[in-house]
Amino acid sequence: xxxxxxxxxxxxxxxxxxxxxxxxxxxxxxxxxxxxxxxxxxxxxxxxxxxxxxxxxxxxxxxxxxxxxxxxxxxxxxxxxxxxxxxxxxxxxxxxxxxxxxxxxxxxxxxxxxxxxxxxxxxxxxxxxxxxxxxxxxxxxxxxxxxxxxxxxxxxxxxxxxxxxxxxxxxxxxxxxxxxxxxxxxxxxxxxxxx
Amino acid sequence: xxxxxxxxxxxxxxxxxxxxxxxxxxxxxxxxxxxxxxxxxxxxxxxxxxxxxxxxxxxxxxxxxxxxxxxxxxxxxxxxxxxxxxxxxxxxxxxxxxxxxxxxxxxxxxxxxxxxxxxxxxxxxxxxxxxxxxxxxxxxxxxxxxxxxxxxxxxxxxxxxxxxxxxxxxxxxxxxxxxx
Amino acid sequence: xxxxxxxxxxxxxxxxxxxxxxxxxxxxxxxxxxxxxxxxxxxxxxxxxxxxxxxxxxxxxxxxxxxxxxxxxxxxxxxxxxxxxxxxxxxxxxxxxxxxxxxxxxxxxxxxxxxxxxx
Numbered sequence: 477x478x479x480x481x482x483x484x485x486x487x488x489x490x491x492x493x494x495x496x497x498x499x500x501x502x503x504x505x506x507x508x509x510x511x512x513x514x515x516x517x518x519x520x521x522x523x524x525x526x527x528x529x530x531x532x533x534x535x536x537x538x539x540x541x542x543x544x545x546x547x548x549x550x551x552x553x554x555x556x557x558x559x560x561x562x563x564x565x566x567x568x569x570x571x572x573x574x575x576x577x578x579x580x581x582x583x584x585x586x587x588x589x590x591x592x593x594x595x596x597x598x599x600x601x602x603x604x605x606x607x608x609x610x611x612x613x614x615x616x617x618x619x620x621x622x623x624x625x626x627x628x629x630x631x632x633x634x635x636x637x638x639x640x641x642x643x644x645x646x647x648x649x650x651x652x653x654x655x656x657x658x659x660x661x662x663x664x665x666x667x668x669x670x671x
Numbered sequence: 672x673x674x675x676x677x678x679x680x681x682x683x684x685x686x687x688x689x690x691x692x693x694x695x696x697x698x699x700x701x702x703x704x705x706x707x708x709x710x711x712x713x714x715x716x717x718x719x720x721x722x723x724x725x726x727x728x729x730x731x732x733x734x735x736x737x738x739x740x741x742x743x744x745x746x747x748x749x750x751x752x753x754x755x756x757x758x759x760x761x762x763x764x765x766x767x768x769x770x771x772x773x774x775x776x777x778x779x780x781x782x783x784x785x786x787x788x789x790x791x792x793x794x795x796x797x798x799x800x801x802x803x804x805x806x807x808x809x810x811x812x813x814x815x816x817x818x819x820x821x822x823x824x825x826x827x828x829x830x831x832x833x834x835x836x837x838x839x840x841x842x843x844x845x846x847x848x849x850x851x
Numbered sequence: 852x853x854x855x856x857x858x859x860x861x862x863x864x865x866x867x868x869x870x871x872x873x874x875x876x877x878x879x880x881x882x883x884x885x886x887x888x889x890x891x892x893x894x895x896x897x898x899x900x901x902x903x904x905x906x907x908x909x910x911x912x913x914x915x916x917x918x919x920x921x922x923x924x925x926x927x928x929x930x931x932x933x934x935x936x937x938x939x940x941x942x943x944x945x946x947x948x949x950x951x952x953x954x955x956x957x958x959x960x961x962x963x964x965x966x967x968x969x970x
Contacts, residue, residue, distance in 0.1 A: 507725070511813060511816045512811040512812065512813055512816055513811070513812045513813060513913070514812075514813060514913065515721035515722045515725060515813060515815070515911060515913065516722070516725060516813075516816075517722065517813075517815075517816050517819060517931075519726055519931060519932065519934075519935045520722070520725045520726050520729055523726070523729040523730050523733070523734060523935070523938075524729050526734065527729060527733050527734065530733075530734065530737055554835060554838055555835075557831070557835075558831055558832060558835050561828055561831055562828070565824070565828060575825075576824040576825065576828070578821075585810055587808070587809045587810050587811070587821070588809065588810040588811055591809060591811055591816065591817070591820045591821060594820045594824070594827075595816070595820065597831070598827070598831050601831050601834055601835055602831075602834060602935060604838075605834050605835060605837065605838035605939065606734055606938070608838055608841075608842070609738065609837075609838060609841055609939070609942040610734070610737060610738065610741065612841050612842060612845055612946065613738055613741040613742055613745070613841070613845075613942065613945055613946060613949065614737075614738075614741035614744070614745075673860050677860075678860075681860065681861070681864050684864065684868070685864060685867055685868070685871075688867075688868055688871045688872075688891050689871060691871075691875070691887060691891065692871050692874055692875045692879075692888070692891075697881055697883050697884060700884060700887060701883075701887070704887050704890070704891075707891070707894075708894070711894055711897075711898075714898075715901060718901050718902065718904075718905050718922075719905060719909055719910060719911050719922045720901050720904065720911070720922065720927050720930075721911050722911075722927055722931055723897075723901060723927050723930050723931050723934070726931050726934045726935065727897075727934055730934050730935060730937075730938045731890075731894070731934065731938075734938055735890070735938055735941060738938075738941065738942050738945055739883060739886075739887070739945070741945075742883055742945040742948060742949060743883055743958075745949055745952070746883075746948065746949060746952040746958045747958060757878075757879070760878045763874060763877050763878040764874060764878075766873075766877070767870040767871070767873050767874040767877075768870065770869070770870055770873055771866050771867060771869065771870035774865075774866040774869060774870075775856065775863065775866045778855075778856060778859050778862040778863060778866065779852065779855040779856065779859070781859055781862055781903075782859075782903075783858040783859055784858065784859055784860060784861050784862070784902055784905065785905055785906055785907040786906065786907075787906040787907060787909075787920075788906070791903070791906065793903040793904060793923050793926070794906065794923055797925065798923040798924070798925060801912070801924055801925065802912055802914065802917050802921045802924065803917035804917070805912075805914075805917075805924075806914065806915040806916070806917065812913050812914060812915050813912070813913045814912035814913065814914065814921070814924040815911075815912060815924045815927050815928055815931070817924075818924050818925060818928045819928045819931065819932070823928060826932070827932065830932040830935070830936055833936050833939065834935060834936060834939045837936075837939030837940055837942060837943050838939065840943050840946070841942055841943050841946040844943070844946040844947055844950050845946050845949060845950060
């Protein structure tokens with residue numbers, strides 16, 4: 477902990493993110509929906525939308541943002557996107573077409589709007605997966621100032637004292653990773669790492 | 672022929688790649704790698720690939736850098752930037768030079784940069800078909816989107832599933848109750 | 852030979868990036884650096900594909916008539932999806948690195964091997 481500079485909330489960053497976030501989110505949705513007539517599409521739009529959440533995390537703290545997010549929305553995005561893509565692909569079979577033949581839907585310009593819907597599905601999955609990947613990797617990496625126990629990890633206090641340096645005892649070499657006291661304390665001093 | 676902006680970008684990309692390889696400090700290497708990805712994104716725009724440039728800017732320079740930073744924040748001590756470089760491992764470097772030379776011997780067989788149909792085997796009937804027929808077939812002006820979702824829809828469905836599977840894989844590997 | 856390489860400058864950079872990426876993967880002991888090396892190697896291959904798609908005086912393939920000179924859209928599609936799949940796989944690799952750190956207390960390959968041999 478001694479060598480790690482604690483995270484300090486910066487009013488400039490917080491204000492900037494508050495100002496910029498809605499526009500970035502709008503841009504992400506625009507890129508997703510406008511992929512048919514200009515460069516863009518679900519992959520790009522999804523990543524840009526996910527970048528909004530990552531930006532918020534850096535301004536307000538990763539663990540606080542994680543608590544603020546509704547996890548059901550995240551699961552819905554990840555599963556729903558793939559499900560939407562699959563449903564559109566299979567739905568074409570119901571209307572007498574082949575798998576993914578979106579032109580058979582009884583709507584005006586079925587090709588164009590079918591493709592748009594598929595793009596939305598891709599965008600949802602990508603946004604959800606990138607957000608979950610970020611939080612899975614980053615949670616606990618940026619503990620709030622002076623609140624070591626508050627970062628959503630029950631084993632952190634023990635890890636800080638028990639983790640030790642590598643040279644004395646490899647942390648967790650006997651632990652199987654489950655509930656052991658030395659899981660992955662972000663504060664554990666790390667001896668063998670930077671020769 | 673090569674334009675000054677392309678030449679500058681290529682030099683920047685190779686220089687940042689070499690710096691990434693040589694910097695001992697992981698944090699410094701990650702930051703330089705972010706610059707490398709941004710240079711790549713601009714190069715894609717210059718090479719008339721705006722879709723790829725947009726993706727690379729958002730993914731490579733943005734999300735990827737953040738994921739690397741999160742990983743080292745959880746695994747190593749952050750002590751700030753150290754400008755020291757690693758000692759070059761000569762046998763490994765020699766091996767890589769041999770590899771580069773071997774690849775370079777195949778390069779003269781490739782079409783020159785900017786060669787059009789006739790000289791460049793990448794431009795054939797298929798590429799012409801996509802450009803000419805995509806709007807009639809799908810009513811989508813951006814041919815990249817048309818190919819992505821309509822002509823290669825199966826492929827894209829697979830890609831979406833791979834992204835989904837990678838998300839599930841990360842949750843499985845780290846075994847933390849993310850949705851608790 | 853030199854002239855031929857000069858007319859194919861992007862492919863020369865492609866070869867250099869593959870070499871640099873390979874060097875990072877085989878030489879650097881730090882596992883995070885190895886993942887970065889994989890990404891350098893990967894972007895080298897992206898450069899190959901995007902360069903193949905260019906032709907002189909071409910525009911991005913956004914058209915409703917098909918008249919004009921356009922780049923080849925197919926490599927763009929392949930690389931576009933490859934980038935997104937690449938970031939997902941990078942995240943998976945980084946998750947494995949974090950897991951290795953939990954088990955062995957280091958992200959340096961030589962230290963991990965040492966621990967494995969000691970046990």
